Structures are given as C-alpha cells and as structure tokens.
Amino acid sequence: MYSSPERKIKMIKVTVNGEAKEFESALSAFDAAREMGLAKTACAAEINGKTVDLRTALEDGNEVKILTFEDEQGQRAFNHTASHVLAQAVKRLFPNTKLAIGPAIDNGFYYDFDTEEPFTAETLLKLEAEMKKIVKESIRLEQFTLSPEDAIKHLEEQNEPYKVELCREHGDKGEPISFYKQGDFTDLCAGPHLMSTSSVKAFKLTSVTGAYWRGSEKNKMLTRIYGTAFPSKDALAEHLERLEEAKKRDHRKLGKELGLFALLDEGPGFPFFLPKGMVLRNTLLDYWREVHKKYGYVEISTPIILNQELWHRSGHWDHYKDNMYTTVIDDGDYAVKPMNCPGGMLLYKIEPKSYRDFPLRMAELGLVHRHELSGALHGLFRVRCFTQDDAHIFMTWDQVESEIQGVVRLFDEVYSTFALTYKIEISTMPEDHIGEKETWDMATDMLKKAVSEMGKEYVINEGDGAFYGPKIDFHLSDSLGRTWQCGTIQLDMQMPERFELEYTGADGEKHRPVMIHRACLGSIERFIGVITEHFAGAFPLWLSPEQVRILPVTDRAKEYGEKIAARLDSLGIRSSVDNRNEKIGYKIRQAQLEKIPYFFIVGDKEVEENTVSLRSRKEGDLGASPLDEVIDRIVTENAEKTR
Numbered sequence: 001m002y003s004s005p006e007r008k009i010k011m012i013k014v015t016v017n018g019e020a021k022e023f024e025s026a027l028s029a030f031d032a033a034r035e036m037g038l039a040k041t042a043c044a045a046e047i048n049g050k051t052v053d054l055r056t057a058l059e060d061g062n063e064v065k066i067l068t069f070e071d072e073q074g075q076r077a078f079n080h081t082a083s084h085v086l087a088q089a090v091k092r093l094f095p096n097t098k099l100a101i102g103p104a105i106d107n108g109f110y111y112d113f114d115t116e117e118p119f120t121a122e123t124l125l126k127l128e129a130e131m132k133k134i135v136k137e138s139i140r141l142e143q144f145t146l147s148p149e150d151a152i153k154h155l156e157e158q159n160e161p162y163k164v165e166l167c168r169e170h171g172d173k174g175e176p177i178s179f180y181k182q183g184d185f186t187d188l189c190a191g192p193h194l195m196s197t198s199s200v201k202a203f204k205l206t207s208v209t210g211a212y213w214r215g216s217e218k219n220k221m222l223t224r225i226y227g228t229a230f231p232s233k234d235a236l237a238e239h240l241e242r243l244e245e246a247k248k249r250d251h252r253k254l255g256k257e258l259g260l261f262a263l264l265d266e267g268p269g270f271p272f273f274l275p276k277g278m279v280l281r282n283t284l285l286d287y288w289r290e291v292h293k294k295y296g297y298v299e300i301s302t303p304i305i306l307n308q309e310l311w312h313r314s315g316h317w318d319h320y321k322d323n324m325y326t327t328v329i330d331d332g333d334y335a336v337k338p339m340n341c342p343g344g345m346l347l348y349k350i351e352p353k354s355y356r357d358f359p360l361r362m363a364e365l366g367l368v369h370r371h372e373l374s375g376a377l378h379g380l381f382r383v384r385c386f387t388q389d390d391a392h393i394f395m396t397w398d399q400v401e402s403e404i405q406g407v408v409r410l411f412d413e414v415y416s417t418f419a420l421t422y423k424i425e426i427s428t429m430p431e432d433h434i435g436e437k438e439t440w441d442m443a444t445d446m447l448k449k450a451v452s453e454m455g456k457e458y459v460i461n462e463g464d465g466a467f468y469g470p471k472i473d474f475h476l477s478d479s480l481g482r483t484w485q486c487g488t489i490q491l492d493m494q495m496p497e498r499f500e501l502e503y504t505g506a507d508g509e510k511h512r513p514v515m516i517h518r519a520c521l522g523s524i525e526r527f528i529g530v531i532t533e534h535f536a537g538a539f540p541l542w543l544s545p546e547q548v549r550i551l552p553v554t555d556r557a558k559e560y561g562e563k564i565a566a567r568l569d570s571l572g573i574r575s576s577v578d579n580r581n582e583k584i585g586y587k588i589r590q591a592q593l594e595k596i597p598y599f600f601i602v603g604d605k606e607v608e609e610n611t612v613s614l615r616s617r618k619e620g621d622l623g624a625s626p627l628d629e630v631i632d633r634i635v636t637e638n639a640e641k642t643r
Helices: 029-035 072-093 121-136 148-157 161-171 233-249 251-257 275-294 308-314 316-323 341-349 397-417 437-453 524-534 555-570 584-593 604-609 627-640
Strands: 011-016 019-024 044-047 050-052 063-067 108-114 141-146 177-182 185-188 202-212 221-230 298-300 305-307 326-329 332-336 360-369 385-395 421-427 458-461 471-477 483-492 514-523 548-552 575-577 598-602 611-616 620-626
Touching (some): 011 029, 029 063, 063 072, 072 121, 072 185, 072 202, 072 221, 148 161, 148 177, 161 185, 221 233, 233 251, 275 514, 305 308, 308 316, 341 385, 385 397, 397 437, 397 471, 397 483, 397 514, 421 437, 437 471, 548 555, 548 584, 555 575, 555 598, 555 627, 584 598, 604 611, 604 620
Parallel strands (some): 011 063, 298 360, 421 458, 548 575, 548 598
Antiparallel strands (some): 011 019, 044 050, 044 063, 177 185, 202 221, 326 332, 360 385, 385 514, 471 483, 483 514
C-alpha cells in the first residue's frame, strides 16, 4: 500500500492584541478574533495601524488589534451597521424612498432619506419594529466591489440618484467601488461593518429632522433620522438617561433661562451676549490673561480686516476662501480674517529679532469670521463669528520640545480649573500639505517625544494635520463623558518661510524661526457653551455672573442688605439685593432657579446680631453665622477658584 503524502499547511505569524500567534494562512481578522475568544464582542480590526473590516484577510507579520464596542473605531463600525439596519427598514416599509448618506457619528448614527411623505414620531416607532425584525433575522453582511461603470449602472437601475452622484465622484479615481449587501438590501459603502445584523442588540431612534443634501441650502431638504445603538439593553438605557440629562443641560436652553446670550434671526450664527453673559465672558478672559501672563506670554491684537493679498501669501486663501467674507476698500480687495495667524506674522516683522528674544510667546484674543452653512449652525458650538484664543510662539529648533511641554503644562492648569480631563491625539501629514516629507517627519517626531517625556499617552490620527504642519489636539471630557475638541498645538515650518521671518543667531547670521500655533480654549464662545453644559449652568463661585444674592425678610433689613452688598463689591464679589415685596420662599426659589452659589437671608435678628442666615447652592441651609466669617469664606473660595 502506498500512503498519500501529507498536506503541508502553510502557517503565518501574526500578533493579535500584543500576543504572537501562528495561524493557517487562509485566515480573516474575524477568524483571529474567534481564536482569541473575542468573536462575540469583535466589531472591527486594526491591522498595522489601519482600521479595517473583520472580513479582511491576514498576512504574515501583521500587527492586529481586535476592536470592540469599547474602542472608538469599533463603536463606529457598530453604529454604522445600525444605520444600515435603519436604511433596510425604511426601504422595506417605504420602498420608493431614496437613500442619501448614513454615517456613524459620536454616540450614534444618522441616515438621510428623500421621502415621499414626512416622517413623524409614529414613523420612528414603525421603523424600530422593523429594525427589530431585521436584527432577529440575523442577516449576514457581505462586502463586494464593482468597477465605477458597473457601480453607476447598478445604482441607476436601483433608482438611487444620490448614491449615483457619490459614485461618480469616487469613480473619477478609477478605483473599485465598495458595496455591502444584507439580504434584500444593498448599499454603497466602504465599511467597516459587523459580521451580522444580530449583534445590534439594542437601539433607539432618537429624533427626525430636516437636513440639506450635502449641507447646502441650495440643495433639496432631506429627512434625517438620528439613532443610537448598543450591544446591550442596559448600556442603551444608561445612554438614554445621559441624553435626557444632556437635554436639561443644553446651553441654548440654559443660556436663555440664565440670561447669558441670545441667538436672533437678525444675525444667524452671530451670538448676542447679555449683561450676565458678559460678566461670565469677561471673568473667563480675565482668568485667561492671568494664566498667560504667568506662563510668559505677551498679549497682542491684530485687525479684523486685512488685504486679500496677505491671505494668498499665507496660503489660507487656497484652503479657506469659500468660508471667508470679503469686501472692497479704496478699490482694493480685502478679507475679514478667518484666523489670526497672518496678523501675528506681520507683527513679528515690525522689529528685528535675535535669538536672545526667543522663545517669543505672543497671545491674542482675536475676533474671527467664517461662513458656516446655515444647516451647520448650532448655538455657541458652531457660529460664524467667534473669538479665538490664539498664541504664536517663535523659537529655534532646539527649543521646540520644551516649548510644547510648556504649552501642555498651561493646558493642564487651565483644564483642571474647570474639572475637565482630556485625551491627546497627534495628527500627521495630510495629502493636501505644503513642505517636504522629511521636515514633516522630523516635526512629528518632536511632538511625539515632547508628549511622551511628560508621561502623556496619545493616539495617532493619520493624515489629519494642518496643511502647514503636524498638530496635537486635546479632546476634553465633560461631566457627562462627552468629548469636545478645544485645545490644539500646531507646529508650523511653512509660514515663517512664506513671510520671510528672520532672526539673528548666536553666529551673527540670519536664520528662520520655527513657530507654534496654539489655542487653549479654542473658541471662547464654544468653550462657554461647553462649560455651561458641563456645569449644568451652576458655575463655580469664581465664574458665576452673580455670586451672592441678599434676601431681606423685612423692610427694616433692606438697608443692612445694601450695606452688605457694598462691602462685597469692595472685595470684588458680585452680588445683588432682592428688595421686591415678595415672600421669602419665593425669593429663595428664584435664587435657586438662577443657580446663585450663595444667598444671604437677613431679617431683624440678623441686623441686631450682625449675622446672615447662609444658604449654599451645593450644601443647602448652613444656618446663621457672623457676617465677617461668611464673607471671609466666600472671598477665600473665590480667590482659590474652588469648584
């Protein structure tokens, strides 16, 4: 008898979640997840730093990380699949509906539809019921590609004009077009997605609204359905509770209730600040100035309108012209500044600089204007006019790392004052960039080294740097766990070259300085919106527009109340006296609704004993205390910026 030769299996070596493994060559990322016992929780994979579909085949030497719902990109794959489940439900119930786009977003997803009839809250309930059926059917998602020509033909046959438009744009590149199929539903999509609809265990359609196609008011208004999805019902319930809390904290609602700012039809995207809002704003800016003086910055101011040629020279015109407001002055073309940088360059050049002047830290609270589409405007979060707390630091190459670390320390101090934590993201060279790759690589390495030496962790955001240099972004987490991108540090090797900036070195020769762009709060308006929601309008004492309210119980106590207010004013404490002929209970409730940190209740007894009956927003009724003792407490808390 002859024995048949044994089949030789080719093996590949792969590192999965930091563990070296050997697998048969015919292996996908999902197979690897299953081998690691992660099949039930796997949402996507990261192979050699790139987020991919679980269906992706592995190759010898791959570094693989299995992404679950706990990972940002894994969560996005999960929500993206949920958006496809929604779209499939819509097509089943309303087959004549045209599909637009349906991306994953932070904490959820949305899908835009061109509908024959308006969708209502009742429609959402019907769609949720159909989505549950689709999840229960456990439909496998299958990825396939078509040539641009075949893809366009397929979508035209499906009568999907919005998908055809997208496909024509991608088709210009000549690359295959990616689709995903789940049962009777097919969608134009690059992925990644879950393996099956069955994993979308818990979801909720949260709202329906209008949205212009591609965000332009020149296009048709579509129907946008928002939703969120989670692997479990408990996680969904927790999230929905947070959403309800977020609604209560909505800065637009609180801004109106607390008399901080107004958003008027006469100036869409141009916020109006009311007296109390100006107190809040100015207190914030006073703190900003205090911190920047401490860290060695000088403050400058540059004009709002500058010659258009300047923006061509800086390179901003090519990148921002569609978002810039322009005007004509004395037959010359001018532009309203969308950022502060070029003005800072001009100020640098006014006087000769030496290496002894470095590092030179110039900070500016500059008013900038950018034309945002009307559909994108959102309270103070997205406006057309805002104040940017920019700074430009000029230095030599050997000062770069220490200056970056100095900026991070300043950020640490500021963010901790507001009880905000953060995560760091380093963004690398984009496709649309200026300058040599070697310079970009060196600059990026400097950013990484500076942050690492401080013991800070970071993630890499490939290809998302500014057009002139790599950057560090700070994503702040508020009291509800939501993230906000505020602070940024951008290394610029190009603008000093474009503006021919020079300094005299120790060798007596002329050299180009290196420059850092940085913003701590980002937009002052947006930051006010963030902290309004973060504190739910109950600002810390030092930041509150009104810090103390004095509530006289009797007419005889009014004079005592006015004397207390005058004394507080002399000590820099903002107060008022409620002398209205109202019952004390009503006055107390009003002070509580207005989120006043402290209120003093004074009657005849308090007048005689030189005391106040103290109430705290946080601690409630604290009883009667000597006036001097109470004032000392408040002055100390205010100075310490206690949260």
